[in-house]
Amino acid sequence: ACVPRTAVNVTQGVALKPGLFTCGNTVADSFSICSPKVCIVGSGPAGFYTAQHLIKARQDVEVDIYERLPVPFGLVRFGVAPDHPEVKNVINTFTLTARNSRCSFYGNVNVGKDVSIEELQQAYHAVVLSYGAEGNRRMGVPGEDLAGVYSAKDFVGWYNGLPSCQELSPDLNCETAVILGQGNVALDVARILLAPTDILKKTDITQPALEALVQSQVRRVLIVGRRGPMQVACTIKEFREMVNLPDTRPEMMADDFEGVKEALKDLPRPRKRLTELMMKTALEIPSEKEQERQSKASRVWAFRFLRSPIEILANPDNSRTVGIRLAVNRLEGSGDGARAVPTGEVEDVTCGLLISSIGYKSLPIDPSVPFDSHKAIVPNNMGRVQHTAGLYCSGWLKTGPTGVIATTMNNSFDTARSVVEDMESGTVDVSAARPGSQSISGLLEERGVKPVTFSNWEKIDSLEMSRGEASGKPREKLLTVEEMLQVARK
Numbered sequence: 001a002c003v004p005r006t007a008v009n010v011t012q013g014v015a016l017k018p019g020l021f022t023c024g025n026t027v028a029d030s031f032s033i034c035s036p037k038v039c040i041v042g043s044g045p046a047g048f049y050t051a052q053h054l055i056k057a058r059q060d061v062e063v064d065i066y067e068r069l070p071v072p073f074g075l076v077r078f079g080v081a082p083d084h085p086e087v088k089n090v091i092n093t094f095t096l097t098a099r100n101s102r103c104s105f106y107g108n109v110n111v112g113k114d115v116s117i118e119e120l121q122q123a124y125h126a127v128v129l130s131y132g133a134e135g136n137r138r139m140g141v142p143g144e145d146l147a148g149v150y151s152a153k154d155f156v157g158w159y160n161g162l163p164s165c166q167e168l169s170p171d172l173n174c175e176t177a178v179i180l181g182q183g184n185v186a187l188d189v190a191r192i193l194l195a196p197t198d199i200l201k202k203t204d205i206t207q208p209a210l211e212a213l214v215q216s217q218v219r220r221v222l223i224v225g226r227r228g229p230m231q232v233a234c235t236i237k238e239f240r241e242m243v244n245l246p247d248t249r250p251e252m253m254a255d256d257f258e259g260v261k262e263a264l265k266d267l268p269r270p271r272k273r274l275t276e277l278m279m280k281t282a283l284e285i286p287s288e289k290e291q292e293r294q295s296k297a298s299r300v301w302a303f304r305f306l307r308s309p310i311e312i313l314a315n316p317d318n319s320r321t322v323g324i325r326l327a328v329n330r331l332e333g334s335g336d337g338a339r340a341v342p343t344g345e346v347e348d349v350t351c352g353l354l355i356s357s358i359g360y361k362s363l364p365i366d367p368s369v370p371f372d373s374h375k376a377i378v379p380n381n382m383g384r385v386q387h388t389a390g391l392y393c394s395g396w397l398k399t400g401p402t403g404v405i406a407t408t409m410n411n412s413f414d415t416a417r418s419v420v421e422d423m424e425s426g427t428v429d430v431s432a433a434r435p436g437s438q439s440i441s442g443l444l445e446e447r448g449v450k451p452v453t454f455s456n457w458e459k460i461d462s463l464e465m466s467r468g469e470a471s472g473k474p475r476e477k478l479l480t481v482e483e484m485l486q487v488a489r490k
Helices: 045-057 074-078 085-099 117-123 152-160 184-194 207-215 236-243 260-266 269-283 288-296 405-425 437-446 454-470 481-488
Strands: 003-005 020-023 026-029 037-041 062-066 103-106 126-129 149-151 176-180 220-224 248-250 299-304 307-314 321-332 339-350 353-356 391-393
Touching: 037 045, 037 117, 045 062, 045 074, 045 085, 045 405, 074 085, 074 152, 085 103, 103 437, 103 454, 117 126, 117 437, 126 405, 149 152, 152 184, 152 207, 152 353, 176 184, 176 339, 184 220, 184 236, 184 299, 236 248, 236 269, 260 269, 307 339, 321 353, 391 405, 454 481
Parallel strands: 037 062, 037 126, 062 103, 126 391, 149 353, 176 220, 176 353, 220 299, 248 299
Antiparallel strands: 003 020, 020 026, 307 321, 321 339
C-alpha cells in the first residue's frame, strides 16, 4: 500500500519532503506514485487519440508520450497536404491533451535506440506502440532506384518539412510526371505538382519546395492504377478538388467507363457518388463556362486504369528515368474484390518524374516486439499485442496504413478501451507502483539524451508561426532537427 506522509526513507534513513509517497523503495510525488502509468510511443494522431481516451476514461492514469522528433503530431504535421489546413485543426485537440496535468511529452527520444521497449515495460504498467508506418512499400520492379523515382511518402515529407526528406530536392525539370496509385496521397501529390503556386504560397508548404514548384516544368500528371474506376482508393472530396483545380483540365478516357453505368446501382453510396463524378468528368460535355476554363488551362491531369508497372525505363547511360513500362490488365471478379490480371499487352509511357504511391508500411521497432512482416503490423487483438501482457498498439501499426484521421481516432479509442479494461480486470496489475518517466529520465540523462518537453515545442511552434506571418503563411517550418533543438533549448 502507498501512504502519503512526511517520510523517512527507512532503508537509507533519509528524511523526505512532505507530501511524498513511499512505495517499496520508490519515492515520487504524492500525486503520482500509485497512479497507473502508461507510456505511448509516437505522437501522431494514434498516440494522441490513445492518450486522450485514457486520460478521460481514468481520472488517476498518467500518460507519457515519447516521440523520436523534437516536434509532435506525426502525419498531421508531415503528411496532411499544405492546402488542407482544416484537417490540421485536430492539433488543437491534441494540444489540450498534451497540456493536461496527467500527460507529458518527451520529444527527441528514439525508442528502440535511446531506450528499449523492455526498459519502458519495466517503468510503466502499460506500453502502447503508436509509431505509425514510416516505411515504403516497394514496387519490386527493375529501375526502381533510378534518379527521378521517388516514393510518395518521401515526396510528401519533402514538401511538408520532414527533416529526413529535406535532401530529396526532386528534379521537376520534365513535362510529364507519373504517379502510381490512385489513393488520396496520390491525389495530394498530383494537386501539389499542378496547383498554381499563388495558392501554395499561402500554405505552410516549405520554402525550398515552393521555390522548386515555382520553377517546375511539370505540365501533365498521369495517375495510374492497376484496377478499374470502381476500385480507385481515393475519396470524392479529393477527386472533386482535382476536377476544380485552377489552370488544369482533366483528360479521362471514355472507354474506361464501358459497362460502369450498369454496375452503379449495386455500389455502396460513397463509392457510387465517386464513380458518378468520374463518369460525369469523363463522358459529359462540360458547361460553356467550364469549357472556357478548360481551354485556357496550361496543365493536364488524367487517370489511367488497368495498368501495373513492369519496369522503370532509363536513359542511355542508365543514370535516370525517362519512362515506365506498364502491363495492361483486365479485371477478374467485380467490386472491391476484383483482381487485376495481366493481358500480356504492354505500354510505354514517357516521363521524367515517377512517384510511387502504393502504400506506407510499418517497420519493426525492437526484436522483443512480435511483428508480422507479411502484413507489416504488430499482431494484436483489439490492440492487445499477442502473447505480451501490458503491451498494446494503435493506429497504422495496428491495422496497416488505411483510412483517414477519423479511422485512426476510432481504432486508437478501441486500444485505449482495451488498456482500461485490462487495468480493471487485473490483467494489468496497477496495484504495484511503477516509476514511469522518473526512471526513464534518469536512463536518458546517463545516455546523453535531452528530451524536448511540450513547452519546449511551443517555443518552436511560436517561432514557426511568426516566421510564417512575415511571409503571409500560417507557419514557416524549421527543417532540421538541429534547428528545432536550438530553438527548443533557448
